[in-house]
Amino acid sequence: MPVEEFVAGWISGALGLVLGHPFDTVKLLGFFKGMSFPIASIALVNSVLFGVYSNSLLALTATAHRERRAQPPSYTHVFIAGCTGGFLQAYFLAPFDLIKVRLQNQTEPRAQLGGSSPQYRGPMHCAASIFQKEGPRGLFRGAWALTLRDTPTVGIYFVTYEVLCRQCTPERQNPSSATVLVAGGFAGITSWVAATPLDVIKSRMQMDGLKRRAYQGMLDCMVSSVQQEGLGVFFRGVTINSARAFPVNAVTFLSYEYLLRWWG
Numbered sequence: 001m002p003v004e005e006f007v008a009g010w011i012s013g014a015l016g017l018v019l020g021h022p023f024d025t026v027k028l029l030g031f032f033k034g035m036s037f038p039i040a041s042i043a044l045v046n047s048v049l050f051g052v053y054s055n056s057l058l059a060l061t062a063t064a065h066r067e068r069r070a071q072p073p074s075y076t077h078v079f080i081a082g083c084t085g086g087f088l089q090a091y092f093l094a095p096f097d098l099i100k101v102r103l104q105n106q107t108e109p110r111a112q113l114g115g116s117s118p119q120y121r122g123p124m125h126c127a128a129s130i131f132q133k134e135g136p137r138g139l140f141r142g143a144w145a146l147t148l149r150d151t152p153t154v155g156i157y158f159v160t161y162e163v164l165c166r167q168c169t170p171e172r173q174n175p176s177s178a179t180v181l182v183a184g185g186f187a188g189i190t191s192w193v194a195a196t197p198l199d200v201i202k203s204r205m206q207m208d209g210l211k212r213r214a215y216q217g218m219l220d221c222m223v224s225s226v227q228q229e230g231l232g233v234f235f236r237g238v239t240i241n242s243a244r245a246f247p248v249n250a251v252t253f254l255s256y257e258y259l260l261r262w263w264g
């Protein structure tokens with residue numbers, strides 16, 4: 001199994017993260033104060049995503065990365081390989097995403113003099129507390145909603161990228177840097193717009209029972225969210241998700257493509 005796609009995914013995920021940092025800082029208060037935890041986690045998840053995607057395409061089409069411009073895979077194969085990558089990455093992402101959401105929703109992000117101290121002191125403390133209170137399964141709370149969010153939307157992510165690259169590039173040639181940046185950026189936006197409704201539900205499931213009412217499951221969460229807040233609830237956060245998605249994914253795809261070209 002070729003591993004260079006995993007390594008390129010790792011490095012490009014870390015580079016994308018650096019660009020997304022200001023947006024995540026706005027969203028997450030203390031979570032991205034230090035960079036080491038997010039770099040390690042997001043780089044690992046991106047490595048799984050790109051490595052599984054590329055190896056699934058190899059299994060489906062028998063073409064390696066370097067042959068794919070001369071023999072482009074069908075969009076159906078790109079979609080299936082993307083969904084496979086999204087499905088597997090969801091299980092690696094689940095515990096990190098849970099920690100992120102728990103810290104993001106903490107109302108007392110930092111210890112204040114004389115005030116109430118935060119429930120979680122940082123990502124490691126958050127992981128340890130969840131593990132102690134709820135066991136290892138607790139770290140996977142919301143994983144189903146995350147899987148439903150990521151499986152189709154990562155398929156959409158890679159199809160959008162491929163469609164835009166092929167539209168703007170002469171046959172059998174590699175896309176230019178500008179094309180990769182624009183195609184990567186729009187792939188990020190499209191996939192995040194599609195992912196936002198389930199992203200809202202996923203975050204509510206991850207916080208379920210802590211502050212707000214306990215839902216009976218994902219469907220109950222969807223129905224009661226719509227009943228209480230209307231259909232607009234499914235688009236909460238779509239603007240910031242999209243604003244972050246363009247630069248992050250433009251840089252992720254550019255570095256991924258160039259690393260693989262450089263390694264031959």
Ligand SMILES: CN(C)C(=N)NCCC[C@H](N)C(=O)O
Pocket residue numbers: 046149150153154157188191192195245248249
């Ligand atoms: C849930 N969605 C839309 C995705 N997982 N999309 C693919 C990768 C996104 C990239 N790591 C990012 O953080 O924007």
